[in-house]
Amino acid sequence: LWGFTVAVTAVGGMIGSLCAGFAADRYGLKKPMLYNNFTAILAALLMGFSKLAGSFEMLIIGRFIIGINSGINMGIAPMYLTEIAPVKYRGVFGTLGQLGVVTSMLLSQYVPKSMPYQKYVPHQSMYISKSLVYTHFFCIAINVAYIPRFLLVKMNKEDEAREALQWLRGSHYNSKEEMNQMSSEHEAGKDEQKTTIKELFTVSHLRQPLIIAIVMQLSQQLSGINAVFYYSTQLFLAAGIPQEYTGLTTVGVGIVNVIMTIVSLSLIEHAGRRILHLIGLGGMCVCSILLVVRNFFVSDRMLVISWLTLVPILLFVAFFQTGPGSIPWFITAELFNQSARPAAVSIAGLVNWLGNFTIGLAYPSINAEIGGYTFIIFAVLLAIFWIFTYFRVPETKGKNINEITALFQPDRGGYLGG
Template identity: 45%
Template sequence: MPAGFVQLNGGEIIEQDYNATWIHRYGEPIPPGSLTSLWSLSVAIFSIGGMVSSFCVGFVSEWLGRRKAMLVNNVFAFIGGGLMGMSKISRSIEMMVLGRFVIGAYCGLASGLTPMYVGEIAPTSLRGALGTLHQLAIVTGILIAQMVLLPFCPESPRFLYIVRCQEHQAKSGLRRLTGRQDVGDLLAEMKEEKRRMDMERKVSIPELFRSPAYRQPMVIAIMLQLSQQLSGINAIFYYSTSIFMKAGVQSPVYATIGAGTVNCAFTVVSLFLVERMGRRTLHMLGLGGMCVCAVIMTIALALSDSIPAFVSMLAIFGFVAFFEVGPGPIPWFFVAELFSQGPRPAAMAVAGFSNWTANFLIGMGFQYVADLSGPYVFLIFAALLLFFLVFTFFRVPETRGKTFDQISASFVQRPDGLLDMDMGLDADKLSTELDCLGEDLN
């Protein structure tokens, strides 16, 4: 989730408010160094709130259930919004920073709870498309969508049946979600998942890294989250207006609004492509396109005197478009797909913490690095994008059209101690190969 999207056009306004508050308190304008530090703190504290709350995703989702936890979480949005709204009236920088922290806590829980819920209620054939709809809800107004629509949503049938053993309620939820009266096939799939779950206990966060069965998917989950935040997308969102101004764009505010429009439009594009092209392919397409756009952006900004401003503007629009095609929506629901019910809450917590930590580092450090590197700062992101592209090509499996059990089965222990990550391995082939292996060992 591009957490910085809520920051569009807000930087200059907040800086003006900070300066006015400083003058009111001390009778003089705020020093430039202090303004940069306060602004960076205001940006980064959002991520700290997300980092803290992301570790609570597993506990909260098991305690309250997926749906109720998302409803209760909206209280944080009201508190955080109230604090930020009152900060100008109260002339309090501290209220703004605290409000940003609380909003970050809300987003940290939402970014873990929502993909988990969507992944559990979605049929296998539509899991990617519905996962992308989560991203679309974010860019078109996550708070309004959840407050107005969520009370009418059923609880996750997988949670009701597998965790709470409430078969009747699970059937009712399946009927509401699918519009079918006969949901026996879907219930049978969940029964098989529950049977497997009964054989494995809940997995703690340390066990995710100690167990060879979980280590490799956990590394993939973390790298996918890092590929989203270290791509440079939040640098674009946090500082888009100033980037357009430096590029010589006459109306940077409208250019920033244009970037937001591209953001929404290409999320819709991803919605229709994710089940046709697959998660892995779209993620690589997005990373590769962003890498090229980052290089073009660097050249355009470095040679702004001789290159027209629209080139850097198009590079930024392309950067945002490729982000929404792959790295924007895919990492969140991909993590939910990689793990079965037992380790999923802990895995979502670790993935969320990784995402928000990277978000914090970008929010806190980008302005300082940009001041030192100038337009060449985006070459750093281009190098990171290239690294993540290579990692995805060699290490990330395709999960399109596979059940949770089939995806988990693709990470199997081989006799040499390594993990088999055959991109096209299905359950029947896996079962046959394991039977043959057992006969060979006997």
Template identity: 35%
Template sequence: MEMREQTEDPEPNNMENTEPDHKTSTEKPQRITACLVNAAFFGALGSSYLYGYNLSVVNAPALYIKTFYNKTWMERYGEPIGADLVTMLWSITVSIFAIGGLLGALCVTLLTKLIGRKGTLLLNNVFAVIAALLLALGEKARSFEMLIIGRFVMGVDSGIALSALPMYLGEISPRHMRGSIGQFNSILICLGVFTGQVLGLPEFLGQESRWNFLFAFLALPALLQLCVLPFLPESPRFLLMERRDEAGAEKAFRAFLGKKDVSKELEEVHAESRAQNTLHMASVTELLLNPALRWQVITVVVTMACYQLCGLNAIWYYTNGILRDSGFAENVIPYIVLSTGGIETLAAIVSGLVIERIGRRPLLIFGFSAMAFFFGLLTVFLNFQDQYSWMPYLSFTCILAVIASFCSGPGGIPFVLTGELFEQSYRPAAFMIAGIVNWVANFAVGLLFPFMQESLQTYAFLVFLVVCVLGAVYLYFILPETKNKTFVDISQSFAKINKVPLGDKEIENELAIKAGSKEMEENGKVMSDVEMESSL
């Protein structure tokens, strides 16, 4: 209590003396610098953009690839390949992407510890270039095995990217724009999906003589990232807290914040470092066994599972069928499907613009609730589709609404949230857990949905409706708002449900740090109360 009194009694005078400086320090970091935008854009271009591109690029050349499998089999064995075998080879080609993603997610903790966040992103481009070569040259080499291995390697690239990129974006962003910068991940995923749809059109690369160039394109974003990202700074938090490189961290802060005096930011990161539970990088086991982080881990698992199990992947299976039933010609359908990619990208951009005003929690709850509502409508419309000629148009409208609802919050915020709920030493382990859940759920949907569709028919979407409702209910009762909050604020929000007393080590450290900062002010060093998290 004495410590609390020491830190609270002088507060009125301290506020008067330091208010102008505090105002200055909070306004300047809010200005987006060119360095920050370039780091976010080019970091995402060679990472999440390629993930999104690979989600859609295999749809257009599917028939040509199966023909290539049959032709290669004939050349090798002198007989046509069986229908069941070609289906199995195609299923392996598609699903092995998720297996590679799981392996990539398992490597993230080690890579980010050894070579840093930026270093991991740069190294990851090697996998993208190798995958592009394997996929593009498989036809020339008369080897369908090269396509399968290429998809696996590209999965490894995506597994690493979807963990390392959000970690990097969260650590370089000022606290007041952490969500907006973090949404670059989601926006570039959607843009990648849209690019795959556009390049897959017959006028571009969606022809039998050109489909291998669709995969050669994978190397271009990776090479662009390799040309730009090396000249941008590493995460200052990583440099200071893990490498103890204060000079490098100071230089990175200046570049990202666009100002010369970053002493306050450096001191705040030092304060967080002193207040951490552990000074070494925690393992997944240590994270899972820490009672103070129990509900943070559960929240990440639930949110990431809902991200994959909410049914968006299944939507793509139905879109072409619904348009076909609506009477559209087969050669027109690919152009109409472009609207889904356009809506997806637009919704992600809007979400990035409003996330710092509305907050993470409302966008997540609204997104899952809206998806549940439109899944219900879609089920009704699909059941009456054969009775009314105009009903398929309503079904397609519901599909667009589901996609927009997903990208308004659930499509990107789970990655932002994973970085915000954990302090520096636990963050890599948290992203590994999130990545494992993400890719296992992704594989499960791809494996189980065809059987669900066969047994439940049009009622298959009711399963996703239940998942969305459960996700929204959980987030409503458990998740606190993390917008513009320090890591200490977020930890305190979970303290009650974790049954961790507020007098724990972290809170005591925070009070001690605040008391120390006020002593420094009395000695002539004017600064505002040091929070547990930096202004980044």
């Protein structure tokens, strides 16, 4: 039941991912981002009152609904950030989304353990208070700009698109060049119909980037990172860390998460997406091997060695945030034009959450059978993902959407990587 309760969020995430593409294509990005806060409020209230009602079903339903909310957010947010960002800062904007995620994770790990009133106020009140946070998010989202490209390309509202662009860039920004670029995409895509999910799999110049997007998402979820995030306490206990210190080490993982995301943020537009993803996958592969080797050295009578085995765990998290933590989400949005992006992001998000569900459900059973040797599986998968990234994933740094999609056109012979 525990494994199912953990994994049910991912089931909601799959449904939310499919809804994200439909909502983005039909209503744009602002409205789904705005009204999705209501699902989070409902989920927070269900989880918050589950103990008072004596209902574990309310907790499970709440986790399922928050999964739907997360699936929509993880589909909409990367598209929104990609759309509003100037080309030269698109990677930075994409990584900012991940920074928000890891900062929230750190707060959720640290705050409940540190607040002085935790002995007097039920833990469930933390869930209820989140409904107020989401209400605040709703009020903020009311004031965010509509996407200029959506207004121009999908709605054919040139004046409103220009106004939105000026709102985003500032009143003194010369929007002429960027408007011309969006207009050229608009003209090129005038005769294009909305791209269907079937076409993503059957049309060559769409299938190639879709495969890249899918594998990039799998490289995130099947890397083993959620084995660390979901079951960190069990992992630290298996390493020989005393029970009283496991909370501290979990917060340590959260701190590394935030620090390395900031490092990635500063490097993304200099090093590029591809090289950071390769470094991240390669480093995680080496750390996975070290996590297997550490099984030969863990001893209850050698506490120093137990603490030293934390090093590959922390490095594993650090390398994850170097590339695989954020890049798969926003590079998916970069690989497709306006007509294909919503459907592609939906499929990529579905695959991501499916991987999340698989690890959340399968890891406890596999770990019970082979223990720390589970990371042999992750090491092999990471090596496969590294090879794929090296040979098949293009560098998108500094390129506009038209230049990126042109890489996969038939007259270019398709992208061969390297």
